[in-house]
Amino acid sequence: MPPPPQPDALADALIRVPRHEFIPSRAWAVPQGAGTPPAAASGYWIDQHRDPDRWWRAVYSDSVIVTQLDGGRTELTPANAAAPSTAPSCAASSPLLVTAGLRHLAVRPGDRVLDVGGGTGWTSGLCAYLAGDDALVTTVEIDPDLARTATENLARCGLHPSVVTGDAATGLPGPDGDSDGLFDRVHVTCGVTDIPYAWVERTRPGGHIVLPYNPPIGRLLRLTVHEDGSATGRFGEECSYMPLRSQGLPQSTNAGTTGADTQPRLRSLDSGPGSDPDTESLLHPAPGLQVLLASLVGDEPWISGSGSVLLTDGVSRATVEDGTRLTQTGPRDLWDEAESVHRAWTRHGRPGLDRIGFTVTPQRQYVWIDDPSVPAAHTLDKSADTAPTTVGASLG
Numbered sequence: 001m002p003p004p005p006q007p008d009a010l011a012d013a014l015i016r017v018p019r020h021e022f023i024p025s026r027a028w029a030v031p032q033g034a035g036t037p038p039a040a041a042s043g044y045w046i047d048q049h050r051d052p053d054r055w056w057r058a059v060y061s062d063s064v065i066v067t068q069l070d071g072g073r074t075e076l077t078p079a080n081a082a083a084p085s086t087a088p089s090c091a092a093s094s095p096l097l098v099t100a101g102l103r104h105l106a107v108r109p110g111d112r113v114l115d116v117g118g119g120t121g122w123t124s125g126l127c128a129y130l131a132g133d134d135a136l137v138t139t140v141e142i143d144p145d146l147a148r149t150a151t152e153n154l155a156r157c158g159l160h161p162s163v164v165t166g167d168a169a170t171g172l173p174g175p176d177g178d179s180d181g182l183f184d185r186v187h188v189t190c191g192v193t194d195i196p197y198a199w200v201e202r203t204r205p206g207g208h209i210v211l212p213y214n215p216p217i218g219r220l221l222r223l224t225v226h227e228d229g230s231a232t233g234r235f236g237e238e239c240s241y242m243p244l245r246s247q248g249l250p251q252s253t254n255a256g257t258t259g260a261d262t263q264p265r266l267r268s269l270d271s272g273p274g275s276d277p278d279t280e281s282l283l284h285p286a287p288g289l290q291v292l293l294a295s296l297v298g299d300e301p302w303i304s305g306s307g308s309v310l311l312t313d314g315v316s317r318a319t320v321e322d323g324t325r326l327t328q329t330g331p332r333d334l335w336d337e338a339e340s341v342h343r344a345w346t347r348h349g350r351p352g353l354d355r356i357g358f359t360v361t362p363q364r365q366y367v368w369i370d371d372p373s374v375p376a377a378h379t380l381d382k383s384a385d386t387a388p389t390t391v392g393a394s395l396g
Protein backbone atom coordinates (compact mmCIF):
# COMPACT_ATOMS: atom_id res chain seq x y z
CA MET A 1 0.00 0.00 0.00
CA PRO A 2 1.64 3.33 -0.99
CA PRO A 3 1.79 5.96 1.76
CA PRO A 4 -1.14 8.43 1.87
CA PRO A 5 -0.60 11.81 0.22
CA GLN A 6 0.91 14.60 2.26
CA PRO A 7 -1.64 17.34 2.92
CA ASP A 8 0.56 19.93 1.27
CA ALA A 9 1.69 17.74 -1.62
CA LEU A 10 -0.26 19.76 -4.17
CA ALA A 11 1.16 23.04 -2.87
CA ASP A 12 4.64 21.52 -3.17
CA ALA A 13 3.86 20.32 -6.68
CA LEU A 14 2.85 23.83 -7.75
CA ILE A 15 6.24 25.10 -6.56
CA ARG A 16 8.34 22.24 -7.93
CA VAL A 17 6.60 22.16 -11.31
CA PRO A 18 6.32 25.92 -11.90
CA ARG A 19 3.71 27.03 -14.38
CA HIS A 20 6.04 29.50 -16.10
CA GLU A 21 8.10 26.63 -17.55
CA PHE A 22 5.04 25.65 -19.60
CA ILE A 23 3.99 29.04 -20.95
CA PRO A 24 5.42 30.28 -24.28
CA SER A 25 6.96 33.72 -24.37
CA ARG A 26 4.04 35.01 -26.47
CA ALA A 27 0.50 33.92 -25.72
CA TRP A 28 -3.06 35.07 -25.02
CA ALA A 29 -4.17 35.35 -21.38
CA VAL A 30 -7.84 35.06 -20.46
CA PRO A 31 -8.51 36.05 -16.85
CA GLN A 32 -11.02 33.92 -14.93
CA GLY A 33 -13.38 34.86 -12.15
CA ALA A 34 -16.11 37.34 -11.42
CA GLY A 35 -13.78 40.23 -10.53
CA THR A 36 -12.29 40.47 -14.02
CA PRO A 37 -12.68 43.99 -15.48
CA PRO A 38 -14.88 43.82 -18.61
CA ALA A 39 -12.06 45.20 -20.79
CA ALA A 40 -9.81 42.24 -19.91
CA ALA A 41 -12.48 39.52 -19.82
CA SER A 42 -12.01 38.34 -23.39
CA GLY A 43 -8.25 38.24 -23.00
CA TYR A 44 -5.06 40.16 -23.67
CA TRP A 45 -1.71 39.54 -25.32
CA ILE A 46 1.36 38.71 -23.23
CA ASP A 47 4.93 38.95 -24.51
CA GLN A 48 7.68 37.99 -22.09
CA HIS A 49 10.35 40.03 -23.90
CA ARG A 50 8.36 43.21 -24.52
CA ASP A 51 6.55 43.37 -21.19
CA PRO A 52 7.94 40.82 -18.72
CA ASP A 53 5.90 42.18 -15.76
CA ARG A 54 2.64 41.71 -17.61
CA TRP A 55 3.72 38.20 -18.68
CA TRP A 56 4.67 37.10 -15.16
CA ARG A 57 1.53 38.60 -13.64
CA ALA A 58 -0.64 36.72 -16.14
CA VAL A 59 1.22 33.43 -15.65
CA TYR A 60 0.77 33.60 -11.88
CA SER A 61 -2.83 34.79 -11.89
CA ASP A 62 -5.94 32.71 -12.35
CA SER A 63 -5.83 33.05 -16.13
CA VAL A 64 -6.22 30.50 -18.87
CA ILE A 65 -3.21 30.97 -21.17
CA VAL A 66 -4.09 30.12 -24.76
CA THR A 67 -1.16 28.65 -26.69
CA GLN A 68 -2.80 27.45 -29.92
CA LEU A 69 -5.72 28.43 -32.16
CA ASP A 70 -7.83 26.26 -34.47
CA GLY A 71 -5.66 23.18 -34.06
CA GLY A 72 -2.59 25.18 -35.20
CA ARG A 73 -4.14 26.20 -38.52
CA THR A 74 -4.38 29.84 -37.41
CA GLU A 75 -1.27 31.62 -36.18
CA LEU A 76 -1.46 32.78 -32.58
CA THR A 77 -1.36 36.57 -32.88
CA PRO A 78 -3.15 39.23 -30.83
CA ALA A 79 -5.62 39.92 -33.66
CA ASN A 80 -6.36 36.25 -34.31
CA ALA A 81 -6.73 35.43 -30.63
CA ALA A 82 -9.23 38.27 -30.21
CA ALA A 83 -11.19 37.39 -33.35
CA PRO A 84 -14.61 35.83 -32.71
CA SER A 85 -14.10 33.47 -35.66
CA THR A 86 -11.15 31.63 -34.07
CA ALA A 87 -11.23 29.08 -31.27
CA PRO A 88 -8.52 28.14 -28.78
CA SER A 89 -7.37 24.55 -29.23
CA CYS A 90 -4.72 24.41 -26.51
CA ALA A 91 -4.26 26.32 -23.28
CA ALA A 92 -2.66 26.02 -19.88
CA SER A 93 -5.85 25.70 -17.86
CA SER A 94 -6.94 27.95 -14.99
CA PRO A 95 -4.73 27.27 -11.95
CA LEU A 96 -7.77 27.30 -9.64
CA LEU A 97 -9.55 24.68 -11.74
CA VAL A 98 -6.39 22.60 -12.13
CA THR A 99 -5.90 22.51 -8.38
CA ALA A 100 -9.60 21.73 -7.83
CA GLY A 101 -9.39 18.86 -10.32
CA LEU A 102 -6.19 17.50 -8.79
CA ARG A 103 -7.71 17.63 -5.29
CA HIS A 104 -10.63 15.54 -6.56
CA LEU A 105 -8.18 13.18 -8.27
CA ALA A 106 -6.19 12.67 -5.04
CA VAL A 107 -3.06 11.21 -6.64
CA ARG A 108 -1.05 9.24 -4.06
CA PRO A 109 2.64 8.40 -4.23
CA GLY A 110 2.97 5.27 -6.36
CA ASP A 111 -0.23 5.82 -8.35
CA ARG A 112 -0.17 5.17 -12.10
CA VAL A 113 -1.73 8.23 -13.70
CA LEU A 114 -3.09 8.89 -17.18
CA ASP A 115 -3.29 12.59 -18.14
CA VAL A 116 -5.61 13.09 -21.13
CA GLY A 117 -4.95 16.26 -23.13
CA GLY A 118 -1.27 16.86 -22.48
CA GLY A 119 -1.36 20.41 -23.86
CA THR A 120 1.56 22.37 -22.47
CA GLY A 121 2.54 19.45 -20.21
CA TRP A 122 1.87 21.36 -16.98
CA THR A 123 -0.77 19.06 -15.47
CA SER A 124 1.25 15.99 -16.47
CA GLY A 125 4.19 17.48 -14.58
CA LEU A 126 2.02 18.10 -11.52
CA CYS A 127 0.71 14.51 -11.68
CA ALA A 128 4.29 13.21 -12.00
CA TYR A 129 5.33 15.13 -8.89
CA LEU A 130 2.30 13.87 -6.93
CA ALA A 131 2.86 10.26 -8.01
CA GLY A 132 6.47 10.58 -6.90
CA ASP A 133 7.90 9.07 -10.08
CA ASP A 134 7.53 10.46 -13.59
CA ALA A 135 7.67 6.92 -15.02
CA LEU A 136 4.23 6.34 -13.48
CA VAL A 137 2.62 9.05 -15.62
CA THR A 138 1.38 8.65 -19.19
CA THR A 139 0.12 11.62 -21.17
CA VAL A 140 -1.97 11.46 -24.33
CA GLU A 141 -2.04 14.47 -26.65
CA ILE A 142 -3.74 14.40 -30.04
CA ASP A 143 -1.58 17.06 -31.66
CA PRO A 144 2.01 15.97 -32.44
CA ASP A 145 3.41 19.53 -32.26
CA LEU A 146 1.85 20.07 -28.85
CA ALA A 147 3.10 16.65 -27.67
CA ARG A 148 6.64 17.66 -28.69
CA THR A 149 6.43 21.00 -26.88
CA ALA A 150 4.97 19.33 -23.77
CA THR A 151 7.89 16.88 -23.74
CA GLU A 152 10.39 19.77 -23.95
CA ASN A 153 8.62 21.78 -21.25
CA LEU A 154 8.53 18.77 -18.92
CA ALA A 155 12.20 18.02 -19.55
CA ARG A 156 13.10 21.57 -18.41
CA CYS A 157 11.61 20.58 -15.03
CA GLY A 158 13.60 17.34 -15.05
CA LEU A 159 10.46 15.29 -15.75
CA HIS A 160 10.14 12.59 -18.41
CA PRO A 161 6.70 11.01 -18.30
CA SER A 162 5.61 9.02 -21.31
CA VAL A 163 4.05 11.46 -23.80
CA VAL A 164 2.01 9.61 -26.40
CA THR A 165 0.56 11.25 -29.52
CA GLY A 166 -2.94 9.98 -30.23
CA ASP A 167 -6.67 10.35 -29.81
CA ALA A 168 -7.47 9.46 -26.21
CA ALA A 169 -11.08 8.78 -27.16
CA THR A 170 -10.19 5.82 -29.33
CA GLY A 171 -6.90 4.34 -28.24
CA LEU A 172 -5.23 4.38 -24.86
CA PRO A 173 -1.73 3.29 -23.98
CA GLY A 174 -1.24 1.27 -20.79
CA PRO A 175 0.82 2.46 -17.82
CA ASP A 176 4.60 1.92 -17.94
CA GLY A 177 4.35 0.52 -21.46
CA ASP A 178 2.20 -2.35 -20.11
CA SER A 179 -0.53 -2.52 -22.76
CA ASP A 180 -2.91 -4.46 -20.48
CA GLY A 181 -2.18 -2.50 -17.33
CA LEU A 182 -4.63 -0.34 -15.41
CA PHE A 183 -4.31 3.21 -14.16
CA ASP A 184 -5.13 4.27 -10.61
CA ARG A 185 -6.08 7.77 -11.71
CA VAL A 186 -7.24 9.31 -14.99
CA HIS A 187 -7.04 13.09 -15.24
CA VAL A 188 -8.75 14.77 -18.19
CA THR A 189 -8.32 18.40 -19.20
CA CYS A 190 -10.51 18.60 -22.29
CA GLY A 191 -14.27 18.79 -22.03
CA VAL A 192 -16.26 15.63 -22.62
CA THR A 193 -19.94 15.13 -23.44
CA ASP A 194 -19.80 11.39 -24.09
CA ILE A 195 -17.29 9.68 -21.81
CA PRO A 196 -15.24 7.08 -23.72
CA TYR A 197 -15.83 3.77 -21.93
CA ALA A 198 -12.16 2.91 -22.55
CA TRP A 199 -11.28 5.35 -19.75
CA VAL A 200 -13.37 3.34 -17.28
CA GLU A 201 -11.99 0.05 -18.61
CA ARG A 202 -8.43 1.32 -18.15
CA THR A 203 -8.96 2.37 -14.51
CA ARG A 204 -8.61 -0.18 -11.75
CA PRO A 205 -11.63 -0.73 -9.47
CA GLY A 206 -11.50 1.87 -6.72
CA GLY A 207 -9.61 4.27 -8.98
CA HIS A 208 -10.83 7.73 -9.94
CA ILE A 209 -11.41 9.62 -13.17
CA VAL A 210 -11.73 13.41 -13.03
CA LEU A 211 -12.96 15.21 -16.13
CA PRO A 212 -14.65 18.43 -17.24
CA TYR A 213 -18.15 17.30 -18.16
CA ASN A 214 -20.16 18.95 -20.92
CA PRO A 215 -18.28 21.82 -22.56
CA PRO A 216 -18.27 24.71 -23.18
CA ILE A 217 -19.79 25.45 -19.79
CA GLY A 218 -19.96 22.47 -17.50
CA ARG A 219 -18.74 20.99 -14.26
CA LEU A 220 -15.87 18.89 -13.04
CA LEU A 221 -17.01 15.29 -12.61
CA ARG A 222 -15.23 12.81 -10.32
CA LEU A 223 -16.02 9.18 -11.08
CA THR A 224 -15.03 6.13 -9.05
CA VAL A 225 -14.69 2.86 -10.95
CA HIS A 226 -16.37 -0.25 -9.51
CA GLU A 227 -15.67 -4.00 -9.74
CA ASP A 228 -18.72 -4.51 -12.00
CA GLY A 229 -17.19 -2.24 -14.67
CA SER A 230 -19.41 0.74 -13.97
CA ALA A 231 -18.28 4.15 -12.70
CA THR A 232 -20.32 6.56 -10.62
CA GLY A 233 -19.64 9.97 -9.23
CA ARG A 234 -20.64 13.50 -8.46
CA PHE A 235 -20.24 16.93 -9.94
CA GLY A 236 -17.91 19.59 -8.56
CA GLU A 237 -16.83 23.05 -9.62
CA GLU A 238 -18.25 24.86 -12.61
CA CYS A 239 -15.72 24.88 -15.40
CA SER A 240 -15.14 25.76 -19.01
CA TYR A 241 -12.76 23.63 -21.07
CA MET A 242 -12.20 23.20 -24.78
CA PRO A 243 -13.83 19.96 -25.95
CA LEU A 244 -12.12 16.68 -26.67
CA ARG A 245 -11.26 17.18 -30.34
CA SER A 246 -12.79 13.92 -31.50
CA GLN A 247 -16.10 15.11 -30.02
CA GLY A 248 -16.05 18.19 -32.25
CA LEU A 249 -13.46 20.82 -32.97
CA PRO A 250 -13.66 23.72 -30.55
CA GLN A 251 -16.28 26.23 -31.60
CA SER A 252 -15.96 29.91 -31.06
CA THR A 253 -18.55 30.78 -28.42
CA ASN A 254 -19.40 33.90 -30.42
CA ALA A 255 -20.10 32.03 -33.63
CA GLY A 256 -23.80 31.69 -34.38
CA THR A 257 -25.40 28.29 -34.74
CA THR A 258 -27.48 27.88 -37.81
CA GLY A 259 -30.61 25.96 -36.82
CA ALA A 260 -31.65 23.30 -39.29
CA ASP A 261 -34.94 25.00 -40.03
CA THR A 262 -35.05 28.72 -40.50
CA GLN A 263 -38.56 29.51 -39.22
CA PRO A 264 -38.14 31.11 -35.81
CA ARG A 265 -40.89 30.27 -33.32
CA LEU A 266 -41.68 33.23 -31.05
CA ARG A 267 -43.58 33.49 -27.79
CA SER A 268 -43.67 35.64 -24.67
CA LEU A 269 -42.55 34.14 -21.38
CA ASP A 270 -44.44 34.84 -18.20
CA SER A 271 -41.73 36.00 -15.81
CA GLY A 272 -43.98 37.34 -13.05
CA PRO A 273 -44.16 35.95 -9.52
CA GLY A 274 -45.86 32.53 -9.40
CA SER A 275 -45.25 31.84 -13.11
CA ASP A 276 -45.12 28.13 -13.99
CA PRO A 277 -42.41 27.28 -14.55
CA ASP A 278 -40.61 29.97 -12.66
CA THR A 279 -38.86 31.69 -15.62
CA GLU A 280 -36.45 33.55 -13.39
CA SER A 281 -35.01 30.35 -11.90
CA LEU A 282 -34.75 28.86 -15.38
CA LEU A 283 -32.81 31.87 -16.64
CA HIS A 284 -30.47 31.69 -13.62
CA PRO A 285 -30.50 27.99 -12.77
CA ALA A 286 -29.36 26.67 -9.39
CA PRO A 287 -26.48 24.15 -9.68
CA GLY A 288 -28.73 21.04 -9.52
CA LEU A 289 -31.04 22.32 -12.25
CA GLN A 290 -28.01 23.53 -14.20
CA VAL A 291 -26.57 20.00 -14.38
CA LEU A 292 -29.91 18.50 -15.41
CA LEU A 293 -30.37 21.12 -18.12
CA ALA A 294 -26.81 20.70 -19.34
CA SER A 295 -27.01 16.96 -19.67
CA LEU A 296 -30.63 16.64 -20.75
CA VAL A 297 -31.03 19.57 -23.09
CA GLY A 298 -27.55 20.40 -24.33
CA ASP A 299 -26.15 23.30 -22.37
CA GLU A 300 -27.54 25.19 -19.48
CA PRO A 301 -28.72 28.69 -20.42
CA TRP A 302 -25.87 31.12 -20.68
CA ILE A 303 -25.51 34.79 -21.37
CA SER A 304 -24.51 35.30 -24.98
CA GLY A 305 -22.38 38.18 -26.21
CA SER A 306 -25.45 40.25 -27.01
CA GLY A 307 -26.76 40.07 -23.44
CA SER A 308 -29.58 37.67 -24.26
CA VAL A 309 -29.83 34.22 -22.73
CA LEU A 310 -29.05 31.35 -25.04
CA LEU A 311 -29.73 27.63 -24.85
CA THR A 312 -28.33 25.52 -27.66
CA ASP A 313 -27.37 21.99 -28.60
CA GLY A 314 -25.34 23.26 -31.54
CA VAL A 315 -28.20 22.95 -34.05
CA SER A 316 -31.38 24.09 -32.30
CA ARG A 317 -31.32 27.23 -30.22
CA ALA A 318 -33.57 29.12 -27.85
CA THR A 319 -32.88 32.77 -27.13
CA VAL A 320 -34.58 34.86 -24.47
CA GLU A 321 -34.31 38.62 -24.65
CA ASP A 322 -35.26 40.89 -21.75
CA GLY A 323 -36.26 37.79 -19.78
CA THR A 324 -39.51 37.52 -21.75
CA ARG A 325 -39.08 37.36 -25.54
CA LEU A 326 -38.42 33.74 -26.52
CA THR A 327 -37.26 32.69 -29.99
CA GLN A 328 -36.74 29.02 -30.79
CA THR A 329 -35.14 27.71 -33.99
CA GLY A 330 -34.04 24.33 -35.24
CA PRO A 331 -35.66 20.91 -34.96
CA ARG A 332 -36.00 20.99 -31.17
CA ASP A 333 -37.99 23.36 -28.98
CA LEU A 334 -35.17 23.58 -26.47
CA TRP A 335 -36.88 26.06 -24.18
CA ASP A 336 -39.98 23.84 -23.95
CA GLU A 337 -37.71 20.92 -23.04
CA ALA A 338 -35.97 23.06 -20.44
CA GLU A 339 -39.35 23.95 -18.94
CA SER A 340 -40.23 20.24 -18.68
CA VAL A 341 -36.94 19.58 -16.94
CA HIS A 342 -37.62 22.48 -14.57
CA ARG A 343 -41.08 21.09 -13.67
CA ALA A 344 -39.64 17.62 -13.04
CA TRP A 345 -36.83 19.08 -10.95
CA THR A 346 -39.43 20.95 -8.88
CA ARG A 347 -41.47 17.73 -8.40
CA HIS A 348 -38.30 16.10 -7.05
CA GLY A 349 -37.96 18.82 -4.41
CA ARG A 350 -35.44 20.93 -6.38
CA PRO A 351 -32.41 18.71 -5.63
CA GLY A 352 -28.96 20.24 -5.37
CA LEU A 353 -25.62 18.72 -6.39
CA ASP A 354 -25.59 16.64 -3.19
CA ARG A 355 -28.44 14.53 -4.67
CA ILE A 356 -27.36 14.46 -8.32
CA GLY A 357 -24.67 12.33 -9.91
CA PHE A 358 -23.51 10.51 -13.02
CA THR A 359 -23.13 6.84 -13.97
CA VAL A 360 -21.16 5.26 -16.82
CA THR A 361 -21.62 1.61 -17.85
CA PRO A 362 -20.44 -0.17 -21.03
CA GLN A 363 -23.91 0.39 -22.53
CA ARG A 364 -24.96 3.84 -21.40
CA GLN A 365 -24.25 6.91 -19.35
CA TYR A 366 -26.69 9.09 -17.53
CA VAL A 367 -27.40 11.67 -14.87
CA TRP A 368 -29.32 10.46 -11.81
CA ILE A 369 -31.11 11.90 -8.83
CA ASP A 370 -30.52 10.07 -5.53
CA ASP A 371 -30.09 6.57 -7.05
CA PRO A 372 -27.03 5.85 -9.25
CA SER A 373 -28.81 2.91 -10.89
CA VAL A 374 -31.82 4.91 -12.12
CA PRO A 375 -31.28 7.34 -15.01
CA ALA A 376 -32.90 10.73 -14.52
CA ALA A 377 -33.57 10.90 -18.24
CA HIS A 378 -31.99 10.99 -21.69
CA THR A 379 -29.52 8.15 -21.28
CA LEU A 380 -26.80 8.13 -23.89
CA ASP A 381 -27.63 4.58 -24.90
CA LYS A 382 -25.18 3.66 -27.62
CA SER A 383 -27.55 1.12 -29.11
CA ALA A 384 -30.57 3.39 -29.31
CA ASP A 385 -31.66 6.59 -30.96
CA THR A 386 -30.53 9.21 -28.49
CA ALA A 387 -33.07 11.87 -29.43
CA PRO A 388 -34.29 13.13 -26.07
CA THR A 389 -38.01 13.19 -26.79
CA THR A 390 -39.24 12.28 -23.33
CA VAL A 391 -37.00 14.38 -21.17
CA GLY A 392 -39.60 15.74 -18.76
CA ALA A 393 -41.68 12.58 -18.68
CA SER A 394 -38.78 10.32 -17.87
CA LEU A 395 -37.62 12.66 -15.14
CA GLY A 396 -41.18 12.43 -13.87
Ligand SMILES: C[S@@+](CC[C@H](N)C(=O)[O-])C[C@H]1O[C@@H](n2cnc3c(N)ncnc32)[C@H](O)[C@@H]1O
Nearest residue numbers: 090117119120122123141142167168189244245
Ligand atom coordinates in the same frame (compact mmCIF):
# COMPACT_ATOMS: atom_id res chain seq x y z
C1 LIG B 1 -6.97 22.62 -22.09
S1 LIG B 1 -5.74 21.87 -23.03
C2 LIG B 1 -4.89 20.90 -21.87
C3 LIG B 1 -4.16 21.56 -20.79
C4 LIG B 1 -3.02 20.75 -20.28
N1 LIG B 1 -3.44 19.72 -19.39
C5 LIG B 1 -2.00 21.66 -19.67
O1 LIG B 1 -1.69 21.52 -18.51
O2 LIG B 1 -1.49 22.48 -20.41
C6 LIG B 1 -6.58 20.55 -23.86
C7 LIG B 1 -5.66 19.66 -24.66
O3 LIG B 1 -6.36 18.48 -25.01
C8 LIG B 1 -5.88 18.08 -26.26
N2 LIG B 1 -6.85 17.16 -26.85
C9 LIG B 1 -8.05 17.48 -27.38
N3 LIG B 1 -8.68 16.39 -27.83
C10 LIG B 1 -7.88 15.33 -27.56
C11 LIG B 1 -7.98 13.93 -27.77
N4 LIG B 1 -9.05 13.41 -28.38
N5 LIG B 1 -6.98 13.14 -27.37
C12 LIG B 1 -5.88 13.66 -26.75
N6 LIG B 1 -5.72 14.99 -26.55
C13 LIG B 1 -6.70 15.82 -26.92
C14 LIG B 1 -5.75 19.38 -27.01
O4 LIG B 1 -4.92 19.26 -28.16
C15 LIG B 1 -5.19 20.29 -25.94
O5 LIG B 1 -3.81 20.29 -25.97
